[in-house]
Amino acid sequence: MGKRGRVTLRDVAARAGVSATTASFVLSGRRDMRISAGTEERVFQAARTLDYRRHLVPRTTVPAGAPTVGLICDVIATESFAGELLRGCIAAATDRGHLVLMADTEGVGNLEASAVQALLSRGVDRFIYATMATSVRSVPEPLRDRRLVLANCVDPTLAVPAVVPDDGRGGRTAAKALADAGHTTGIWLVGEVPAHAVAGRRRRAGVEEGLRAAGLRLAGRVPCAWWPQAARAALTDLFRAGWWDTARPTAVITMNDRTAMGVYQAVAAAGLTVPDDLSVISFDNSDIARWLDPELSSINLPYFDLGRRAVELLLAGDAEPRVRELPMRLRSRASVAAPARTTGPAGRRPRPAMRAEQPLTDLG
Structure with a gap:
């Protein structure tokens, strides 16, 4: 097989179905041109698929002795x-x-x-x-x-001067996405929020504020470390304690994508699926969000x-x-859907028995 030539910006643009100018704006992080979130996602996905190596610095000559x-x-x-x-x-x-x-x-x-x-x-x-x-x-x-x-x-x-992510607005965005999808009850927050976790505190406050703005509130919180194993264990314990039947959750907001991965694992072990049985939305927009199946809706850092x-x-x-x-x-993907319509406990899809013997593996 011949050696493949270097992937160019035009290759990325062609695969994403956009102009080279649009692809350049997206990959350079510029925000002075109106580009939809969907278009940005196509460009990023094309760049990852083609293994496009973005230039670390622009094509600008820096003189010797530059400040x-x-x-x-x-x-x-x-x-x-x-x-x-x-x-x-x-x-x-x-x-x-x-x-x-x-x-x-x-x-x-x-x-x-x-x-x-x-x-x-x-x-x-x-x-x-x-x-x-x-x-x-x-x-x-x-x-x-x-x-x-x-x-x-x-x-x-x-x-x-200081610059920080607007985690509060990110939390409000996550809450609004679930409200817009039709979730009105059964929304849970997964991930602990210790006193030193500035981002976690602001995300939680934003989620609660966003739900209040929609006339909603959190159904509950699941405190666990922000790692797949911890989230999987916490959700598994809830399932075994009858959480699915008594609390009737419809969606979870996780503190980061690693936490969401553990939620996915626990949901699968319970014989359920994302998003048909439980919608999931997260923070980070890391590579994990795109590797999960279905791909995870996540707030970009x-x-x-x-x-x-x-x-x-x-x-x-x-x-x-x-x-x-x-x-x-x-970054909206496939992990959020309208909640299953029910008229009471009898109308809810029953929870299958836990598959305790099914092995679970973590990424990396």
């Missing part, structure tokens, strides 16, 4: 989809004739301080301080008097936009020191 932006982060470089934040930083910086130097510190205080000093010794005087999880952080001392923008975190003691907007604010020089919340858009 540099320093990026201090915790585990961004080791998380695949969070690498989009780095790509957003680089794209915005190179568009403006800057380079990016990054230090990945695993959130260790001593490493953070030494990383900052190393970048300062190289003449870096502008910094992005970024975290993998949305959080409240204390910015290391060497950064506090520097030109600085925070990405995916805030420091209440520091008056600097805007990592690329976080990186790009942080650099834009940093290089603007006069950005107002406030928190900017970036939209989280719903």
Whole structure:
């Protein structure tokens, strides 16, 4: 078999049935052109199918000795989809004739301080301080008097610009999607919300607010860690305790896609199906959302936009020191459907016996 040539942007556009300009706008994260969520999804799917390698930086010549932006982060470089934040930083910086130097510190205080000093010794005087999880952080001392923008975190003691995902609006979007699909009762939230989980608290508050706006409320919460095994175990226990017959759930909102995967497994083990018996909607829009069967409706985390907007604010020089919340858009797929119509317990599809001997496996 001959060697396949490099996949081009035009190849992606042709497979998605859009123009090369539209494909470019979608893959570069631009939002100054009206593109529907469905079109964006087709472009992303075409890029994944063709294994299209997006350029990490735009086709912009950066001169020797160009000014540099320093990026201090915790585990961004080791998380695949969070690498989009780095790509957003680089794209915005190179568009403006800057380079990016990054230090990945695993959130260790001593490493953070030494990383900052190393970048300062190289003449870096502008910094992005970024975290993998949305959080409240204390910015290391060497950064506090520097030109600085925070990405995916805030420091209440520091008056600097910050960009974070709008998890509250994301929660409202998830609630509205279920209400629009006809769900009025039996909506459950799956995933624990510890005190330090900023994103989780805001998502839960948004979900509850969105349901109230539709005249609805949560039927209940299932506290479990945000991993497939924990969610599967929690839902399995509920099924065995008669949850399906007594609570009559119609939909669940999970705190992330890994949690949704565990829900899928528990539902399948109970002899039920998504979305015919139980609709599922989630947060992250990770690769898991597209690997699940049926594909999972999920609220997108805007990592690329976080990186790009942080650099834009940093290089603007006069950005107002406030928190900017970036939209989280719903990627609608096949995991949400109208609830089965019932007139009472007798009209509900009966729950088959649990298949206790059926093995369950986790991704990876």
